Amino acid sequence: MSIEKIGRDVTEYHVGQRVKVAAPHAQYAVGDADSTRGHLVPLPDDVSFEEGTFLLLCSQATAWTASSGIKKGDTVVILGQGVVGSLMMQIMRGYEPAKIITVDALPLRCRISKELGADLVINGSNEDPVDTVRQLTDGKGADLVVDCVGGYAGINSFEQAQDMVRAKGTIQLIAAYQQAPLPLHSSKIMHKRLIAGDVSDVPQSQRPVQALEKIRNGEIQVAKMITHRFPFMQAKEAFDFLWNTPGEALAVLLTWR
Secondary structure, eight states: OBOOOOOTTOOSOOTTOBEEEOOTTOSOOOOOHHHHTTTEEEOOTTSOHHHHHTHHHHHHHHHHHHHTTOOTTOEEEEEOOSHHHHHHHHHHHTTOOSEEEEEESOHHHHHHHHHTTOSEEEETTTSOHHHHHHHHTTTSOEEEEEEOOOSTHHHHHHHHHHHHEEEEEEEEEOOOOOSSOOOOOHHHHTTSEEEESOOOOSOGGGHHHHHHHHHHTTSSOGGGGEEEEEEGGGHHHHHHHHHHOGGGOSEEEEEOO
16 A cells, blocks of 8 residues: 555655555554554565565564474475465575475465475375375474464364474464364374464564565565455455355455555
């Protein structure tokens, strides 16, 4: 969006300036300097408005990745290749893992995951992800498993994560909204680490800056994640489309022009 009005005491922004605002589902946003700090981010000319739409999630994914403990040479498995899982996969490439394996049950998301840089993609509807990961790691399991499967399917994926991570490895839980308790087996989690979400020390104000740079240098390719666009007046149709046909979409945008 572009700034339409500013108060007389505002000096760090100007009318017409391109910015990204963290104000979900809002056509207009109003705030003072304190309330907008970290939520109002100037967009450079080489970052499009559509790319800027992803900045909030990119910022969070940057912090999640920093929280994961990923190390150079690790074998990483990312469960779920929706928008969050796709962003996590792309950002983790910058940490120089030996191998990134992604898992999803939807062919479109599997294809996009491979195009965006996954070393190996497992279609969970065709093969058992746990068995395949075990085979790919000589029976040891992955160093890091990141669970990005939201909703009810996340109950099963969290159990799979415990079965495919190696001894002294790490499971990072990113997904939410499973609508039921997650199964945590003491016999499976013993001698392994579990990280829930974001435990990064990166200041909130720095996260958008880091994420913007990753978009600018192509480390995060958000434009390739967009599969559909709907005019904002068709918001209901857009949500219905996502709910009824998840296999046909990855990132869906509402346009305001």
